[in-house]
Amino acid sequence: MKFTCTQENFNKALSNVSHIAGRSVTLPILNNILLEVKDGLINLSSTNLEIGIKTQLRGKIEKEGSFTVQAKLLADYINLLPKEKISLELKDQTVYIECQKHETYIKGLESSDFPVIPEVNKDKKVKLKSIDLKKALNQVMFSVTLDESRPEISGIFFSISNNKLLLVGTDSYRLAEKSIALTDSSGEEHKIIVPLRTLQELNRILSETNQEEIIIYINDSQIMFVLEDEVELVSRLIEGQYPDYKQIIPTESKTQTKVKVEELSRIIKSVSLFCKPGVNDVKLNLLEEKNELIVSAANSGIGENTVTLSTEISGIDNEVVFNYRYFLDGLSNLGEDEVVLELVNDNSPGVMKADKNGNYLYIVMPIKQ
C-alpha cells in the first residue's frame, strides 16, 4: 500500500471516521482505522460493531494494499502536521508517513482481522436536506433517555410516510416530536428506532459536511446514512415497539399564552434557584383576567422567589408545577423567539409549540402537588 494526499484531505477524512473507534482492550482492532487502497480508491473505515463509518480519501495511488492503525493516534498525528503533501507507505507491517521533515513509523494490525461493515440494500431510499435533519436531531436528541434498561426509548423513533419524516424522542418525563419534509422518497412507509449514539455521531458529521442532501437507506435491521462523495454511516436498528406516544399528547388545551423564549428562560432560571433540590419544582400560575403568568418556587431552607410576567392569557386560570430542567430544555431547543404554551390542568402534560410553524412539539409531564 502506498499513496500520497494533502494534509487537509487526510485530516478531514480522519475526522469523519475516527471518533467511533474506541479504546477496547478485549478487541484492540476496534481502536483502529482500516486503510484500504484498491480499485483506484483510498477507503478509510472504522466500526464499534454497532456503527460502521466509511469515507473516501482523495489522493494519488501508487500501490494497492490494506492495513489498520490506531485511529486516535493517526488522527491526532495527521492533525498536527503542516498543511503539505503527505506520503504513506506500508513497509514490514509498519505504516511509514512522511510530510516535509516529519518522519513517522506507526505500528498496526493486519487488515484481515478487521470486522466487516455490513452492506445495506439500496432499494428503498429517502432523501432530505442535511440542514433540516441536523436541526431536527438537535430538537429531539436531548429528550431521549440515557437509561439503557428501556431500549425501546433509548433511540429516536423515525416514522416515514407521505413524504415526511417524523422524529420522536422521550425519556417518559418529556417528549419531543419534529416533522421534516423529504425531498425524495421511494414511497415506502417505515417505523424504526435509531440508536441515540448513531445519531450523535451523524450529527457530528452533519455539522462538518458541505453536502446539501443526505440519503437514507433502510433495511430490516440496518440503516445507512450517505453524504455523497463524503461519508457512509451504517448502524443497526433498535428492535422492539416504540411506545404509542400519541396517546399522551393532550388533544385539547384549556389555557394558552405566548411568551418570549429568552425572557421566560431567564425567569425560570432565576426562580429555579429557590426550588427544592432533587424535585426541581417551579410553579406556573396563569391568570386569565389579570393577563399574568406568575412563576414561583419556595424552599424552606433558602427562601422564595416570585416573578410576575404580563402576557395575554386566553382560556381558564391554571396552575401547574414542572421540573424546571425539562421545561428549560424545551425552551432552549425550540429554535424560535416565541413559544406558545398550552395547559389543560395540573395533572396533564404541558405543551410547548414553536410559534411560526406547527412542525415541532415538546411536552413535559407535570409534578403532582
Add this chain to the structure above:
Amino acid sequence: MKFTCTQENFNKALSNVSHIAGRSVTLPILNNILLEVKDGLINLSSTNLEIGIKTQLRGKIEKEGSFTVQAKLLADYINLLPKEKISLELKDQTVYIECQKHETYIKGLESSDFPVIPEVNKDKKVKLKSIDLKKALNQVMFSVTLDESRPEISGIFFSISNNKLLLVGTDSYRLAEKSIALTDSSGEEHKIIVPLRTLQELNRILSETNQEEIIIYINDSQIMFVLEDEVELVSRLIEGQYPDYKQIIPTESKTQTKVKVEELSRIIKSVSLFCKPGVNDVKLNLLEEKNELIVSAANSGIGENTVTLSTEISGIDNEVVFNYRYFLDGLSNLGEDEVVLELVNDNSPGVMKADKNGNYLYIVMPIKQ
C-alpha cells in the same frame, strides 16, 4: 438595613467577592457574603479564613444594618435579574429583594457570627501596574506545585528590592522566574511566599478590573492587594523558607538556538504522541554543523517519530531528553513569538528565554537517559 442600587453594580460587586465563599458544612457562615451598611458605605465581604475579600457597592442607603446570605445563591440570583434598579431590605431575619416584578425572600445568618477579616498595616506599600502583575502571574502560576506536602513551594515567592518585584514558582521539575518594575515603593525589601489560591483569586479579579494600578501592603504574616475603589484582598502568607533556587539556574550555556514558539510547540505536540506514557520523554538533538534541531520520540508499542527543524545552532552539539508537558508549558506561557533555548548537557536544566527582554526565565529539568 435597606438600600437600592443598579443590577450592574450589584452583579460586579458580587462577582468580585463571591468566589471564595465555599460550601462548608461544618461552618456554614463561610458560604455566606456579609452585607454591611454603615458610615455611608455598602460593603460586601467574604472569607475562607485564609483569604478575605471586601468590596464596596455604590448605591443609595436608606437604613444601616448588616446580615449574611449564601454567596453563590445571591450572586447567581442577582446575575439573572434584569438590568434595572434593585432594592434590598432586611426584614425579620430575611433579605427581601425587589427588582421590577421579581420578588425574593432569602434566608440568612446573623452578621455577628461572620469571621473578622484581619486588618493589614498600611505603612509599607508598593505599587505596580495591574496589567504587569496579571501577565507575570500567568507566566509563573502554572509552574507552582499542587503538592501540599511541600508548603514552602506551594505558593509564589515574591522578592521585592530595588524597585523590582521578582516572582518565582516551581514544582521542583521546572521553575519560572519573572521580574516586573514597581511604579512606587517605600524602599523596604521583602521576601515572602504568597499562597497559589490567593493569586488565582487575585488573577480572576485582575482580569475584570479597570484600575491601572494595584497597591500591595505587606505585614509579617499578611499581604493585602488593593484595587482602589474596587476591591481589597487580604491573605495569610506561607511560613517557611523558599528554596535557594538561584543555584539550579545554569550560569553558562554550551548550545544556543532561537526558534519560533508556534512551530516548535506544534512539533513537540506531534512528536509527543509517540513518547512513553508516564515518562513523557521527547528527545532534542541540536547539531551545530548541520544547523538542525531534531525532535524525536519512540515507543516500542506504537512507533516512532522524528522531526527535523532547520535553525541556526551555536556552540557544541547537544542531546537532552525532556518531559514534553513541562517543555510545552514553558513555550505556551512565554508570551513571545520566539524562544531562545540554551542547553549545557543532558544532566543540566534546559533554559528558555523570551527573545525580546530578559525579564522572564523558564527552566526545565532533563530526564536522565
